[in-house]
C-alpha cells in the first residue's frame with residue numbers, strides 16, 4: 302500500500318526488484334536500532350568503526366540512494382506511462398521542486414529523505430501492529446469471539462468489508478486501541494528529542510542539548526493509570542473516552558504534539574480494514590498441539606517491536 306502511494310508501484314510481483322527491496326529494508330531497520338557508542342561517548346567513534354557499523358551504514362545509504370534515484374528518474378521520464386488521475390507522492394514532490402513555490406529549494410535529497418521517512422515510518426509499524434493484534438486475539442479466545450460476533454452479526458455475507466462498513470464496529474476499534482496500548486508495536490521510546498535550551502520537566506532540571514526519551518511503553522502499562530495493565534482487555538476503551546490522538550498522555554503510541562505521527566488516519570483506516578476482514582472471513586486456530594499459553598510475546602529489539610518468534614496460525618474459511 303505504502304509503495305503504491307509513495308512510488309506508484311507495488312513490489313509484490315516484481316521478482317528481482319521485490320527481493321532487493323525486501324532485503325534493504327530490514328537492514329536499514331536493524332541499523333536504526335543499533336547501539337552506536339559514539340552517540341554517548343563522542344570520542345569513541347572508532348569502536349563503531351571497528352564493529353563494522355560505519356561500513357554497514359554507508360552500504361545501506363548507497364543502496365537506498367540508488368533505489369530512490371531510479372524511482373525519481375522513472376517519474377521524470379516524459380515518456381512514462383501514467384495512469385490518469387493517479388498522482389503519487391514522488392510526483393507531488395517533483396512538481397513542488399519544479400514550481401519552486403516553497404521558501405526553500407527542494408532538492409533530490411529532500412525527496413529521497415521524505416520517501417525514506419514514509420517507508421520506514423509506515424510499513425513495519427503497521428505490519429507489526431497487525432501481528433500483535435492477532436497474537437492478542439488468539440491468546441484471548443473470549444475477545445476473538447466477541448469481535449467476530451460484532452462483525453458477523455451485523456453483516457450479511459459480503460465479498461470484502463469496505464471502510465464504510467467498519468465504522469460501527471466499536472469493539473474492533475477497542476481491540477486495536479488495546480493492542481496499541483499493551484504491545485506498543487512502534488517506537489516504545491517514541492523518537493528521541495534533544496532539548497534546545499535548559500528546562501524543567503516534572504521537577505527535573507534538563508540541561509540544554511540533552512537527549513530525551515519518552516518511555517511510552519512504561520506510561521501505557523502504568524498501574525497508577527491503568528487497571529490490570531498487563532491484561533488484554535479492550536472493554537476498558539468502551540468505558541472511557543481515552544484516545545490515541547495525542548490529547549490523552551496516558552496513551553501515546555503515535556507520540557503527541559508537533560511531531561505526532563502524521564499517518565494516524567491512514568494507520569487507523571488500514572488496521573481496521575485489514576483486521577476486520579481477517580476476523581470476518583476466517584476462523585483462526587492454533588496449529589495442532591499448541592495451547593494459547595504456548596504463544597509467547599517476546600519481542601525483537603528495534604524501532605518497531607516485532608514478535609521474536611513468528612506467529613503461526615491455521616485459517617479456516619468461515620462459511
Ligand code: HEM
Pocket residue numbers: 418419422423424426427430486487488491492493553554555556557559560561562563564565567568
Ligand atoms: C501502527 C502504525 C504506526 C505507529 C504506531 C506510528 C507511530 C509513530 C510514532 C510514535 C512517531 C513519532 C512521534 C513522536 O516522536 O512524537 C511517528 C512518526 C511518524 N510517522 Fe508514524 N506510526 C505508524 C504508521 C505510520 C504511517 C502509516 C505513516 C505514513 C503514512 C506514518 C508516518 C510517520 C511520519 C512521516 C513520522 C515522522 C513525523 C515527524 O518526524 O515529524 N506513520 N509515528
